[in-house]
Amino acid sequence: MAQLDLQAKLAILADAAKYDASCASSGTSKRDSRGGKGVGSTEGMGICHAYAPDGRCISLLKILLTNSCIFDCHYCINRKSSNVRRARFTAEEVVRLTLAFYKRNYIEGLFLSSGIIRSSNYTMEQIVEVARSLREDHDFRGYIHLKTIPDADPELVRLAGVHADRVSINVELPTDAGLKRLAPEKDGGRIEGAMADVKASIVETKDARKRFKSAPRFAPAGQSTQMIVGADAANDCDIVARSSTLYDRFKLRRVYYSAFSPIPDASAVLPLQRPPLMREHRLYQSDWLMRFYGFKPKEVMAAAGADGMLPLDIDPKLAWALKFRESFPVDVNRAPRDMLLRVPGLGTKAIDRILASRRVRSLRLEDVARLTVSVAKVRPFIVTIDWRPTLLTDRADLRALIAPKRQQLELFAA
Numbered sequence: 001m002a003q004l005d006l007q008a009k010l011a012i013l014a015d016a017a018k019y020d021a022s023c024a025s026s027g028t029s030k031r032d033s034r035g036g037k038g039v040g041s042t043e044g045m046g047i048c049h050a051y052a053p054d055g056r057c058i059s060l061l062k063i064l065l066t067n068s069c070i071f072d073c074h075y076c077i078n079r080k081s082s083n084v085r086r087a088r089f090t091a092e093e094v095v096r097l098t099l100a101f102y103k104r105n106y107i108e109g110l111f112l113s114s115g116i117i118r119s120s121n122y123t124m125e126q127i128v129e130v131a132r133s134l135r136e137d138h139d140f141r142g143y144i145h146l147k148t149i150p151d152a153d154p155e156l157v158r159l160a161g162v163h164a165d166r167v168s169i170n171v172e173l174p175t176d177a178g179l180k181r182l183a184p185e186k187d188g189g190r191i192e193g194a195m196a197d198v199k200a201s202i203v204e205t206k207d208a209r210k211r212f213k214s215a216p217r218f219a220p221a222g223q224s225t226q227m228i229v230g231a232d233a234a235n236d237c238d239i240v241a242r243s244s245t246l247y248d249r250f251k252l253r254r255v256y257y258s259a260f261s262p263i264p265d266a267s268a269v270l271p272l273q274r275p276p277l278m279r280e281h282r283l284y285q286s287d288w289l290m291r292f293y294g295f296k297p298k299e300v301m302a303a304a305g306a307d308g309m310l311p312l313d314i315d316p317k318l319a320w321a322l323k324f325r326e327s328f329p330v331d332v333n334r335a336p337r338d339m340l341l342r343v344p345g346l347g348t349k350a351i352d353r354i355l356a357s358r359r360v361r362s363l364r365l366e367d368v369a370r371l372t373v374s375v376a377k378v379r380p381f382i383v384t385i386d387w388r389p390t391l392l393t394d395r396a397d398l399r400a401l402i403a404p405k406r407q408q409l410e411l412f413a414a
Contacts, residue, residue: 004087006093006097008087009087009088009089009093010063010097012067012085012086012087013063013064013065013066013067013087013088013089014062014063016064016067016077016078016084017048017062017063017064017111017113018062019077019258019261020062020111020113020147020226020258047059047060047061047062047106047107048060048061048062048111058108058109058143059106059107059108059109060107060108060109060110060111060143060145061097061098061101061106061107061109061110061111062111063089063094063097063110063111063112063113064078064112064113064114064115065088065089065091065094065112065113065114065115065123065126065127065130066086066087066088066089066114066115066117066123067084067086067087067088067115068086068088068115068117069115069116069117070116070117070118070119071115071116071183071185071186072185073172073182073183073185073186074181074182074183074231074266074267074269074270075182075183075228075231075260075263075270076183076263077263077264078115081265082263082264082265083264083265084264088117090126091126091129091130091133092133094110094112094130095130095133095134095137095138098110098130098134098140098142099134099138099140102140102142107142108142108143109142109143109144109145109165110130110134110142110143110144110145111145111147112127112130112131112144112145112146112147113146113147114126114127114147114149116149120149120150120151120152121152121153121156123149123152124148124149124152124153124156124157124160125156127146127147127148127149127160128146128156128159128160128163131144131146131160131163131164132159132163134163135163143165143221144163144164144165144166145164145165145166145167145168145221146160146163146164146166146167146168147167147168147169147170148160148167148168148169148194148198149169150169150186150187150190150191150193150194150195151187151190152194154194154197157194157197157198158197158201158218161198161201161202161218161219162216162217162218164219165219165220165221166219166221166222166223166224166253167198167219167223168223168224168225168226169191169194169195169198169223169225170191170225170226170227171188171191171192171195171225171226171227171242171246172186172191172226172227172228173227173228173231173232173234174227174229174232174234174238174239174242175232175234175238175242176188177232178231178232178233178234181232181269182231182232182269182270192249192250195223195225195246195249195250195252196249196250198219198223198250199223199249199250199251201218201219202218202219202222202223202251204218205217205218221253222251222252222253223250223252223253224252224253224254224255224256225246225252225254225255225256226255226256226257226258227239227242227243227255227256227257227258228258228259228260229257229258229259229260229275229279229280229283230259230260230271230274230275230279231260231270231271235304235307235308235309236279236282236283236286236301236304236308236309236310237301237304237308237309238308239257239283240283240286240290240297240300240301241297241301243255243287243290244290244297247290247291255287257280257283257284257287258280259274259275259276259277259279259280260274260275261274262274276312278312279309279310279312282310282311282312282315282316283310285315285316285317286300286303286310286316289316289317292348293317293341293342293348294338294341294342295317295320295342299320300316300320302320302323302324303316303317303319303320303323304319313403313404314399314403314404315344317342317344318344318345318377318402318403320342321342321343321344321381322398322399325393325394327339327342328343328380328381328382328393329380329381329382329383329388329389329393330342330343330381330382330383331382331383331384332354332358332363332368332382332383332384333358333362333363333383333384333385337351337355340354340355343378343381343382344377344378344381344402345372345373345374345375345377345378345381346371346372346378347372350371350372353371354368354371362384362385363384363385364384364385364386364387365379365382365384365386365387367384368382368384376401376402377402379392380392380393380395380398380401380402381393
């Protein structure tokens with residue numbers, strides 16, 4: 001490998017990290033360096049931009065330790081047989097870059113992943129050393145997210161959780177059949193075993209901290225995972241079912257979805273075109289329905305078509321409502337929260353305001369209109385003191401009436 005300066009390495013390894021979507025920084029514990037001690041913080045307003053649940057923008061230095069890899073996964077740009085320019089950071093270089101970027105106010109934390117070099121253990125040791133040095137040698141108090149390697153020794157993964165705010169282990173593909181076909185060197189059982197170990201460590205640490213305040217933290221922002229969408233034959237129902245299982249078994253903070261992107265010199269077993277980005281978006285919406293709206297996986301899957309795919313022209317909640325019209329209309333002045341959550345066009349904040357407002361007065365349609373972007377989408381599914389949809393909910397052409405209108409976007413719009 002030719003000798004590269006730090007700037008050239010950064011250009012290569014920051015670009016190589018762009019395919020990893022799981023770099024959100026929400027949910028961690030609050031730390032700062034006020035009082036003259038330490039460097040960095042996990043707070044503040046915001047190069048990778050992630051967004052916290054309250055809308056804050058968090059800037060992270062998102063890089064790979066190296067884009068060299070001993071594995072040859074068909075879908076990966078950094079696979080062993082890929083014809084790409086290679087580079088590698090030392091642990092010390094990553095530490096220097098993180099501190100330099102932080103002190104210039106460019107970032108608030110680090111997201112570090114890597115290809116596998118020499119062995120899984122050797123690579124994991126280098127990743128852990130970066131986090132250890134930042135925390136112990138430099139008292140860095142900013143956010144750290146480490147992508148761990150399932151094949152590595154469990155003790156190394158445990159050490160990663162001791163130093164990092166969040167750890168993640170990618171399941172890669174939604175089905176075991178897809179993993180065997182496109183990444184035969186990876187083992188689905190081993191991946192899930194590593195996720196189970198991380199979950200156990202998080203639970204044990206939380207229990208220990210209830211009894212001993214001095215007990216060390218372990219990944220206070222939890223663990224997450226990522227799966228590639230569209231590289232194999234898995235449909236949306238397969239992906240929703242897999243995500244639900246992962247949430248239930250491993251108590252994940254997030255499952256991220258990354259639409260497959262064609263890569264140079266691609267394997268013949270890969271599709272020639274990437275899936276629509278809207279498919280990725282619909283999967284995130286279905287994920288939200290399960291996590292925040294009380295939908296069960298089977299209900300989300302019921303919104304899909306006969307081919308197991310969620311519709312691209314309307315969101316999953318609207319698709320579900322159109323299939324189960326007998327559940328509507330819902331009286332916004334009397335219905336419980338769980339039924340209001342199923343009304344298309346009403347988000348959690350709007351519903352909280354409806355519940356608060358109806359304690360003091362009966363709501364009219366214009367009151368609901370102030371809380372939603374499109375009252376036309378909401379009207380067929382609700383009842384207020386001055387509005388009843390009568391036959392509107394049962395119209396055969398209801399979908400065409402309330403689906404977003406297609407429009408040609410301007411490339412150079414002002």
